[in-house]
Amino acid sequence: MAKSLDLTFSALSDPTRREILSMLLEDDMAVTDVAEPFEMSLAAISKHLRVLANAGLILQERRGRVKWCKLDPDAMQAAWTWMQGFGQFDHLDLDGLETYIETTLRDD
Structure with missing residues (x-):
């Protein structure tokens, strides 16, 4: 599950x-329609789509x-479940989550 979360985030x-x-x-x-609003090559958009x-x-x-391309509606379920483990988020507390993640990444 950790690798899946890493890929998602x-x-x-x-x-x-x-x-x-x-x-x-x-x-x-269509991929070409996805690329249209961006000022980058189709190859660059294709790399983003691959990720x-x-x-x-x-x-x-x-x-x-x-x-x-089609959005997978269930794709973020694991990330959502993981984030809910931190309890109810107050919109103002997202800075705290960012600090926690940065601290955790530095410790690895």
């Missing part, structure tokens, strides 16, 4: 990948010649 750490996930909340999208797929956050499939 690593994938979520990048703002481009978070934006892609937000876009996929609306509907499945999201390796973390299990999205699914990719070919439909004819087009590669489609």
Whole structure:
């Protein structure tokens, strides 16, 4: 489970990948449509999509010649369960979680 959480949080750490996930909340999208709003190459977007797929956050499939991306609605369940282990979050206490994570990473 720890490796799965590492992959999830690593994938979520990048703002481009978070934006892609937000876009996929609306509907499945072709890779070219995902790439359209970003000022980067299709190859760079494909790398971001690969990270999201390796973390299990999205699914990719070919439909004819087009590669489609789909959000996996259950993908963040393990991360959500882990975070709930810290109890109810007050929106102001997210700084405390960040400090805890940074401290834990420094200790490893």
